[in-house]
Amino acid sequence: MNIESAGKMNPEEIIKQKDEDIKRLNESLGDLEFYLRDLSALIPIPICSLSPFDIIVDANNAFQKISEYSLAETTGTPIDVLFLEKKELKDILKRVVIENTARDQEVTLISKSGRKTPVSLSASLRRDQEGNILGYFLAFLDISERKEFSSKLELQVAERTKELQEKIKELEKINKLTVGRELKMVDLKKEIKGLRRKLEMQEKKDVAINQAAKNIAE
Amino acid sequence: MEEQLSLKQTAEELTRVKGNSRGEIIRTHGLFISYKKGEEGLTAAEKKMAEIGYPLVFKDIKPLDWYPEALSVLVILVSREIFGWTEADVEEMGNNAPKYSLIVKMVMKYFFSLERCLKESPKYWDYHYDFGSIEVAGFDKKAQQVFIRINDYKFHPIVCVFYRGYFKRIAQLVISNQGIACEEVKSAFKGDVYHEYRISW
Numbered sequence: 001m002n003i004e005s006a007g008k009m010n011p012e013e014i015i016k017q018k019d020e021d022i023k024r025l026n027e028s029l030g031d032l033e034f035y036l037r038d039l040s041a042l043i044p045i046p047i048c049s050l051s052p053f054d055i056i057v058d059a060n061n062a063f064q065k066i067s068e069y070s071l072a073e074t075t076g077t078p079i080d081v082l083f084l085e086k087k088e089l090k091d092i093l094k095r096v097v098i099e100n101t102a103r104d105q106e107v108t109l110i111s112k113s114g115r116k117t118p119v120s121l122s123a124s125l126r127r128d129q130e131g132n133i134l135g136y137f138l139a140f141l142d143i144s145e146r147k148e149f150s151s152k153l154e155l156q157v158a159e160r161t162k163e164l165q166e167k168i169k170e171l172e173k174i175n176k177l178t179v180g181r182e183l184k185m186v187d188l189k190k191e192i193k194g195l196r197r198k199l200e201m202q203e204k205k206d207v208a209i210n211q212a213a214k215n216i217a218e
Numbered sequence: 219m220e221e222q223l224s225l226k227q228t229a230e231e232l233t234r235v236k237g238n239s240r241g242e243i244i245r246t247h248g249l250f251i252s253y254k255k256g257e258e259g260l261t262a263a264e265k266k267m268a269e270i271g272y273p274l275v276f277k278d279i280k281p282l283d284w285y286p287e288a289l290s291v292l293v294i295l296v297s298r299e300i301f302g303w304t305e306a307d308v309e310e311m312g313n314n315a316p317k318y319s320l321i322v323k324m325v326m327k328y329f330f331s332l333e334r335c336l337k338e339s340p341k342y343w344d345y346h347y348d349f350g351s352i353e354v355a356g357f358d359k360k361a362q363q364v365f366i367r368i369n370d371y372k373f374h375p376i377v378c379v380f381y382r383g384y385f386k387r388i389a390q391l392v393i394s395n396q397g398i399a400c401e402e403v404k405s406a407f408k409g410d411v412y413h414e415y416r417i418s419w
């Protein structure tokens with residue numbers, strides 16, 4: 001309804017027109033809600049929103065799946081109930097109030113059955129136009145596979161390091177033996193050289209004695 | 219058969235009381251029935267509503283359209299009858315309603331403090347109903363209690379139980395304290411002029 005056409009309408013028509021406008025807006029709002037609900041259901045990343053008092057007010061399907069709690073069970077629950085590191089989580093949210101966001105914070109989500117899932121938490125602050133804090137949006141990435149891979153890798157590295165250390169020890173042992181043998185050979189060579197020198201001197205002496213004896217005999 | 223007739227009579231009496239509420243209230247009733255009793259429960263409730271002459275299909279309810287409040291109250295009464303629900307179940311139904319409500323999500327912007335929530339409560343009521351009103355009859359932060367008054371609501375006493383759970387949940391969303399209690403201290407069904415709830419924590 002524009003101002004021009006509104007000017008030509010009688011009060012009853014204006015009321016009727018406004019009612020229709022409200023109805024249309026309500027329908028659009030309803031459609032928007034369905035759209036958001038469908039979109040949120042499709043997103044495979046667990047997402048939830050919190051009140052300023054850290055209470056869960058909404059969660060998508062992925063969050064319900066990873067936590068094993070239905071929406072009715074999680075809504076109204078303080079968020080720290082679902083996490084192992086309660087103090088760390090509080091600290092993260094405190095930081096979000098100052099910095100507006102937090103990225104890739106590692107925490108452990110405890111599901112309804114007690115299963116512990118390491119997750120990477122990202123959070124952002126919600127404020128209204130006047131700057132009042134309305135709560136937080138939290139998103140979680142399941143990093144259990146990454147963690148498992150990382151711990152396997154660490155284990156493999158540790159095993160390889162141990163193997164290498166053993167090999168180094170063996171090499172050191174061999175090296176010691178080789179060096180020992182080399183030194184022994186050097187000593188032996190020196191000894192041989194000394195003996196050879198002694199032998200030569202002895203031979204020289206013998207030649208001199210023989211020569212002297214020969215001279216005496218003549 | 220006698221019980222069914224009685225429910226039908228109650229329904230007829232209820233529909234004589236004027237007043238509409240948003241479809242979202244009926245939709246959240248449906249979600250709670252589905253949560254507690256599954257799809258079969260939902261079908262059973264729809265069947266019973268049809269049997270007593272007030273057919274409704276939960277999935278066709280439009281959240282922001284106006285429906286007679288009588289219909290919303292009837293869904294609670296039908297659920298109580300067919301599932302054998304106790305007062306505690308109805309209170310739980312009320313306690314769960316804000317969890318699913320689109321309207322609650324829309325007005326969540328008022329929930330950043332108790333003071334703001336109380337200030338905006340008349341607006342909150344108008345989002346849901348085209349009759350009656352809500353007002354804060356008393357707020358004592360030191361004594362940790364709030365008195366909420368509902369004027370001109372006189373459909374059925376079952377709703378008093380439902381509201382007990384409902385207000386408790388709203389308080390749980392705005393008060394950082396899990397030890398919250400809610401009791402009805404005055405009731406229009408017990409000779410008082412209005413309904414009054416005391417929320418304490």
